[in-house]
Amino acid sequence: MSVLAASQEHDIAVVGGGLVGAAVAYGLARAGQRVALLDGGDAEVRASRANFALVWVQSKGLGLPQYAHWTVRSSDAWAGFAAQLKEETGLDVAFERPGGFQLALSQAELETRAAQVNRLHNQAAELPYRTEILDRAEIESMLPGLGPDVVGGSFCPIDGHCNSLRLYRALHMAARLHGVRYLPSHRAERIACERGAFRLATTAGDVRAGKVVLAAGNANLHLAPMVGLEAPMRPERGQIMVTERVAPFLRYPVATVRQTDEGTVMIGDSKEEGTSPDGLTMPVNAVMASRAMRMFPVLGRLNLVRMWAGVRVMTADGFPVYDQSETCPGAFVVCCHSGVTLAANHALTLAPMIAAGRLDADLLGPFSARRFHVPKAA
Amino acid sequence: MTGAAALDDKVDVAVIGAGPAGLAAGALSARAGLATVVLDENPAPGGQIYRAITTTPVQRKEILGTDYWHGRELVRELESSGARLATGATVWSISRDLEVAVSHGGRAHLLHARRIVIATGALERPFPVPGWTLPGVMTAGGAQTLLKSSGLVPEGRVVLAGTGPLLWLLAAQLLRAGGAITAILDTTPRQNYVRALRHAPAFVLSPYLIKGLRMMAEVRRKVRVISGVTRLEAVGEGKLKEIIFATGNGAAARMAADLLLLHQGVVPNVNLAMSIGIVHRWDGLQLCWVPEIDRHGNSSVPDIAIAGDGAGIGGAVAAAERGRLAAIAAVRALAPAAVSGLPAEQAVMQALAKAEAGRAFLDTLYQPSADFRIPAGDDTIVCRCEEVTAGQIRANVALGCEGPNQMKSFLRCGMGPCQGRLCGLTVTETIAAARGVSPAQVGYYRLRPPVKPIPLAEVAAMPQPESAVKAVVRR
Amino acid sequence: MFRRLPEAAGAALAVSVDGQRVEVRAGDTVAAALLAAGFGHCRTSPVSGAPRAPYCMMGVCFECLVTVDGVGNRQGCLVPVREGMLIETQRGEREVGR
Numbered sequence: 001m002s003v004l005a006a007s008q009e010h011d012i013a014v015v016g017g018g019l020v021g022a023a024v025a026y027g028l029a030r031a032g033q034r035v036a037l038l039d040g041g042d043a044e045v046r047a048s049r050a051n052f053a054l055v056w057v058q059s060k061g062l063g064l065p066q067y068a069h070w071t072v073r074s075s076d077a078w079a080g081f082a083a084q085l086k087e088e089t090g091l092d093v094a095f096e097r098p099g100g101f102q103l104a105l106s107q108a109e110l111e112t113r114a115a116q117v118n119r120l121h122n123q124a125a126e127l128p129y130r131t132e133i134l135d136r137a138e139i140e141s142m143l144p145g146l147g148p149d150v151v152g153g154s155f156c157p158i159d160g161h162c163n164s165l166r167l168y169r170a171l172h173m174a175a176r177l178h179g180v181r182y183l184p185s186h187r188a189e190r191i192a193c194e195r196g197a198f199r200l201a202t203t204a205g206d207v208r209a210g211k212v213v214l215a216a217g218n219a220n221l222h223l224a225p226m227v228g229l230e231a232p233m234r235p236e237r238g239q240i241m242v243t244e245r246v247a248p249f250l251r252y253p254v255a256t257v258r259q260t261d262e263g264t265v266m267i268g269d270s271k272e273e274g275t276s277p278d279g280l281t282m283p284v285n286a287v288m289a290s291r292a293m294r295m296f297p298v299l300g301r302l303n304l305v306r307m308w309a310g311v312r313v314m315t316a317d318g319f320p321v322y323d324q325s326e327t328c329p330g331a332f333v334v335c336c337h338s339g340v341t342l343a344a345n346h347a348l349t350l351a352p353m354i355a356a357g358r359l360d361a362d363l364l365g366p367f368s369a370r371r372f373h374v375p376k377a378a
Numbered sequence: 379m380t381g382a383a384a385l386d387d388k389v390d391v392a393v394i395g396a397g398p399a400g401l402a403a404g405a406l407s408a409r410a411g412l413a414t415v416v417l418d419e420n421p422a423p424g425g426q427i428y429r430a431i432t433t434t435p436v437q438r439k440e441i442l443g444t445d446y447w448h449g450r451e452l453v454r455e456l457e458s459s460g461a462r463l464a465t466g467a468t469v470w471s472i473s474r475d476l477e478v479a480v481s482h483g484g485r486a487h488l489l490h491a492r493r494i495v496i497a498t499g500a501l502e503r504p505f506p507v508p509g510w511t512l513p514g515v516m517t518a519g520g521a522q523t524l525l526k527s528s529g530l531v532p533e534g535r536v537v538l539a540g541t542g543p544l545l546w547l548l549a550a551q552l553l554r555a556g557g558a559i560t561a562i563l564d565t566t567p568r569q570n571y572v573r574a575l576r577h578a579p580a581f582v583l584s585p586y587l588i589k590g591l592r593m594m595a596e597v598r599r600k601v602r603v604i605s606g607v608t609r610l611e612a613v614g615e616g617k618l619k620e621i622i623f624a625t626g627n628g629a630a631a632r633m634a635a636d637l638l639l640l641h642q643g644v645v646p647n648v649n650l651a652m653s654i655g656i657v658h659r660w661d662g663l664q665l666c667w668v669p670e671i672d673r674h675g676n677s678s679v680p681d682i683a684i685a686g687d688g689a690g691i692g693g694a695v696a697a698a699e700r701g702r703l704a705a706i707a708a709v710r711a712l713a714p715a716a717v718s719g720l721p722a723e724q725a726v727m728q729a730l731a732k733a734e735a736g737r738a739f740l741d742t743l744y745q746p747s748a749d750f751r752i753p754a755g756d757d758t759i760v761c762r763c764e765e766v767t768a769g770q771i772r773a774n775v776a777l778g779c780e781g782p783n784q785m786k787s788f789l790r791c792g793m794g795p796c797q798g799r800l801c802g803l804t805v806t807e808t809i810a811a812a813r814g815v816s817p818a819q820v821g822y823y824r825l826r827p828p829v830k831p832i833p834l835a836e837v838a839a840m841p842q843p844e845s846a847v848k849a850v851v852r853r
Numbered sequence: 854m855f856r857r858l859p860e861a862a863g864a865a866l867a868v869s870v871d872g873q874r875v876e877v878r879a880g881d882t883v884a885a886a887l888l889a890a891g892f893g894h895c896r897t898s899p900v901s902g903a904p905r906a907p908y909c910m911m912g913v914c915f916e917c918l919v920t921v922d923g924v925g926n927r928q929g930c931l932v933p934v935r936e937g938m939l940i941e942t943q944r945g946e947r948e949v950g951r
């Protein structure tokens with residue numbers, strides 16, 4: 001199949017079959033494009049298999065208020081997006097937006113958090129959402145079983161979560177249903193812009209397309225310059241642990257603890273330098289475990305069934321990069337950390353722009369990589 | 379000795395698993411003066427083949443057979459060696475700097491070793507037939523454990539199904555214990571007999587030959603054996619009621635049953651070794667993953683050796699010899715002067731070769747049919763924990779899932795508490811068959827610690843240096 | 854489904870299974886004791902609710918999960934019985950705080 005496919009022409013090739021690439025490919029196919037979705041093999045490092053599945057708003061936008069608007073736009077579109085995926089694939093991606101917490105285990109942590117929230121809301125541009133600082137009593141009424149060490153926290157009413165692995169599968173199914181040609185084990189290694197079209201040399205032969213979207217996560221760093229684009233990446237390692245299934249007890253997602261629709265409890269999320277997901281830093285898991293247990297003591301008895309490390313897709317300043325190439329028209333780059341949160345935007349807003357050949361400057365201009373060259377105002 | 383505090387020490391050699399390989403490795407290593415600890419999650423030493431060897435209530439020796447009682451010798455060797463044996467001790471993680479995380483007595487312990495011998499043995503190959511999750515369906519090994527540990531003998535309409543030496547051994551043991559067996563449904567593919575013939579000359583030298591033939595004759599005298607079974611299904615509402623089976627291309631027959639005992643060979647228990655990144659390869663004869671090791675059992679990770687059936691199925695006698703080789707290698711590395719006091723390596727190698735003679739014959743004869751490794755029916759459960767079916771796996775291959783890791787993400791197969799032990803091989807082989815490629819090309823689940831579920835509180839109680847706190851707490 | 858060899862009777866002790874007093878043999882594991890006492894299954898699956906019973910008896914399959922002395926999801930085949938032990942069969946996923 002892949003040999004045949006590789007020789008065919010496509011309107012557009014999306015490089016990277018993770019959450020970002022699959023969402024974009026799905027949106028492009030819905031917009032009538034003939035899409036090839038190029039992906040790596042089974043053992044590839046994939047943020048999409050390692051993430052925490054939050055559809056998260058609070059904290060977003062400090063230093064770039066447009067990012068807050070972009071995030072809220074996706075958060076608002078998510079329910080409809082999930083319904084659309086369910087209608088097309090039959091898969092319920094378990095999206096919920098009950099609001100979410102970040103919990104503080106000491107006064108110092110609470111003050112740090114309150115100061116962050118203050119800075120967010122005191123920016124010149126108004127934020128499209130509110131994050132409240134709540135005291136322990138207020139939180140306890142919403143989160144039964146709260147541990148005595150929790151002194152307070154922040155709450156944002158439009159935070160939510162989903163089942164990101166089911167989202168991943170649903171996007172692939174939906175993309176397939178709309179005619180996307182998925183090419184696994186076609187890791188793109190070189191991209192050439194030839195006479196207004198693109199030739200992608202992959203580990204399984206060449207693929208040609210009229211346009212190309214780079215959605216290869218941290219690998220965009222090396223791919224982007226091949227088509228006159230730029231993707232300064234700063235990958236970051238994070239660890240997550242997950243428990244066995246347990247009866248529902250946690251109604252709201254907490255930034256570091258959430259119960260999935262399947263009943264398992266995910267506990268995250270650390271930040272370490274590193275670009276390899278191999279091995280585990282066990283002391284980091286010990287800290288995450290003890291903090292989770294202080295937040296919800298009932299967790300202590302649960303068994304952890306899996307632990308893993310993932311590599312976050314992260315740009316140099318933490319904000320997404322959406323860009324189109326000046327020198328190789330038809331080449332686009334998509335880099336972002338929040339492939340789950342922004343999935344609705346990628347499929348519903350970004351993909352139609354790419355299909356039309358131009359990113360909307362008003363909406364996405366602030367996310368151009370050109371920002372890395374603008375000297376910061378004093 | 380089973381004291382909890384002892385598990386926080388530094389040791390020279392940590393042996394994981396107290397079956398034949400672990401017992402032999404631990405005994406030899408301790409005898410050479412190395413501080414040695416042998417860890418096993420079970421309540422007593424012996425592993426599976428010598429299960430409950432120190433505690434079994436089965437007194438009539440002939441029931442379990444003379445081979446079983448050899449295990450006593452291994453335990454005695456360990457007991458007199460000075461090695462520490464910790465039972466009820468679950469190893470859930472090892473690291474490349476040889477830190478062994480052990481759950482014991484409700485606490486997590488970190489044991490620092492200079493060498494590790496993984497002797498985690500084998501487990502029974504998954505037997506994914508329709509209805510294999512029904513109560514009333516167990517593994518043959520499970521029934522054997524009940525006999526050895528508790529003196530329990532199945533009663534009612536008992537059917538054994540599958541292939542391999544253990545199936546016959548269990549049948550013989552149950553009969554000697556006064557049990558009745560309604561039938562044995564032998565799934566050994568008929569063509570295996572022909573294929574195995576060319577390995578027969580080597581097998582003639584094997585100590586297993588006469589014993590095996592005698593045992594099979596003993597069973598056949600008392601039990602109806604139905605050969606050439608190509609289809610098998612357990613049926614019942616909430617519990618086993620009957621078995622549907624067919625031989626060759628024949629019509630399906632039904633047989634009422636209270637207990638169905640399944641077995642189609644054993645495969646290495648690879649979870650711990652794979653979790654540390656030890657390189658494995660697909661064994662096309664034994665149809666399983668085996669670690670890449672040298673003749674002393676040294677793996678691709680420095681200072682970690684693998685001995686026993688976990689290094690490739692060889693049986694109990696071979697396992698003990700491999701354990702000894704791993705111990706000799708450890709002694710040579712840590713206390714070279716003590717090597718002279720140990721059995722000569724050459725002699726151990728010869729004993730191993732003798733024990734392994736004829737293995738190819740057994741592996742070929744008892745290679746299970748694809749009919750029972752790769753479910754033909756779409757509704758057959760492959761992953762028991764998450765109830766993922768063969769049909770779902772094939773549908774996702776069609777969607778572009780090329781390997782078990784993407785499959786796991788899409789379907790949750792292998793994400794339950796058994797951590798893929800009961801579905802991993804089936805998932806790999808089902809994907810391979812659907813794609814028309816080899817299992818080696820498909821690969822296996824990426825396994826990580828914990829290799830057994832571990833209470834969160836135990837992880838929370840482990841050391842938390844400031845660097846780790848910084849990686850978690852945002853300031 | 855199972856009977857005990859006469860020679861294997863051994864000392865008896867009493868445990869509670871779902872509130873019912875059951876005599877078991879000292880030295881048995883919880884899973885063996887449940888099978889010996891005729892319990893057909895020990896839990897229902899958290900996925901489909903189907904009943905499940907001990908399958909491998911060697912700690913790998915996790916089918917014999919039961920609640921022991923108030924702690925859920927213990928592997929019955931690895932836990933030896935003790936006098937007065939409270940054993941509960943499970944329905945679906947583990948309960949919170951148990």
